[in-house]
Amino acid sequence: MTKLFNFVLIDDSDLDIFINKKFLSLSGLASSIRSFTDAESALSYFRNNPKTETETIVLLDLQLTGMSGFDFLDAFWHFDEALRKNVRLFMLSSTGDDDDFKQAINHPGLEAVLSKPLDLEKLKSLLG
Amino acid sequence: MTIKPKISILYLDDELHNLESFKAAYRKDYTIFTTDDPEEAEEILKREEIQIVIADQRMPQITGVEFFEKIRSHHSEPVRILITGYTDIKAAIDSINRGEVFRFIDKPWDHDYVKTAIENAYDIYRTRKELRERNLQLEKAYNELDKFIYSASHDLRAPLMSILGIAQLAKLDTPFTRENIDNYLNLIEQSVKKLDTFILNIIDYYKNSRSGTEINSVDFKQLVEDIKDSFHFIPGNAEVRYDIKIEQEGEFYSDPVKLRIILNNLLGNALKYQKKDVSEKFIKIDIKSTPRKCFILVEDNGIGIGENDLENIFKMFFRGTSQNSGSGIGLYVVNEAVHKLNGNIKVSSTQNNGTTFSIEIPSTPKND
Structure with missing residues (x-):
């Protein structure tokens, strides 16, 4: 029996949210999938929802309207530890720019950087 | 016919009759500010848009070259002309070589010679100004281009990666049904249209930025x-x-x-x-x-x-x-x-x- 996760997608493209939801539901990794089209509402979701026993995996896009993916990381990093517990952050972006990847990898809150389209095998190995 | 803008000149000299005769000789051709006080001269520079500064070398409080050195950092744009009454040739040559002064005029001055000096100085002023403006325009264009390439490459790549994702999903999502395939094709269509809109926008941008x-x-x-x-x-x-x-x-x-x-x-x-x-x-x-x-x-x-x-x-x-x-x-x-x-x-x-x-x-x- 594989381990299940709660997924949170943050992406301003409805199309990409649809695609990634589909990927995750086909992967057999997800016990729930939630999505937000902007970073602000994702932050308020995390602020208002206590941690769960199941690990939450955040797949965060870099280029968002309003707050960027990096802004989200900074804000989330300043949350109380209790809120951050059991939440693992991954970047999922279509950027082709190495500098964006470097900046993302150096962020202490981020576990790994993935490029679009979502590679399920890679995600599975990262989640362990 | 184009109207030539009137050149604004500041003239600093401790001898009042020099100021008066300069004014009398050139006021028809130029806008002239005169003073015998170096501090007031600086005030005028702050207040007015001066294109040419003329200063006498021998003044009691300060030499002309010293005055130029003083104003150079805050008022680098006006072109500087030095007037020497005595044979201060050495000071004048020195200052020209150090780039403090564009030209010097010896007293007593020759009307046409001064006029030529002023016109030449103004040419320099105008050319420098144009160069600065061109530089600013270039800098703006360069920054825009930089930003454009960064953003455009992302915006071109994002819909492509969506299409790639859809293709991979379609392969994963078995069994193949007519409905499934239609759904995926519709998504590809959506993504291609988005990409196309972006490219059409870029064409507009290009058409619009052509100068003609x-x-x-x-x-x-x-x-x-x-x-x-x-x-x-x-x-x-x-x-x-x-x-x-x-x-x-x-x-x-x-x-x-x-x-x-x-x-x-x-x-x-x-x-x-x-x-x-x-x-x-x-x-x-x-x-x-x-x-x-x-x-x-x-x-x-x-x-x-x-x-x-x-x-x-x-x-x-x-x-x-x-x-x-x-x-x-x-x-x-x-x-x-x-x-x-x-x-x-x-x-x-x-x-x-x-x-x-x-x-x-x-x-x-x-x-x-």
């Missing part, structure tokens, strides 16, 4: 009709009521390509950013044109623009916080096009209530 404008008679009715027709297949178009009023009085000359870009973007936005669950969706187009000017108003009752976004909408690659975000190029191109036609554009908007753009463009006289 082609002036022709504009038929606003036809222009609006053509644009409206091109929206025929855009989803949601049928639900929008168009309220079109065009009053064209006589011929209006402008660049029809730029006008099309402006209207196409504004009407496209008005259509794209409608509220989803409203029964009375409308786009109002009000155009009044006379042989001298045209006024264009485009109003909608769509989602509107947030107060914080309003000041940024004309910036390149700025995207509003709305969900259905665009390329970030459309309104930038609109603004550039309006300014290239010597017009101005205003926007007012209330979030959730609608947006109004109003534009005023003067008719461009046709070159014979």
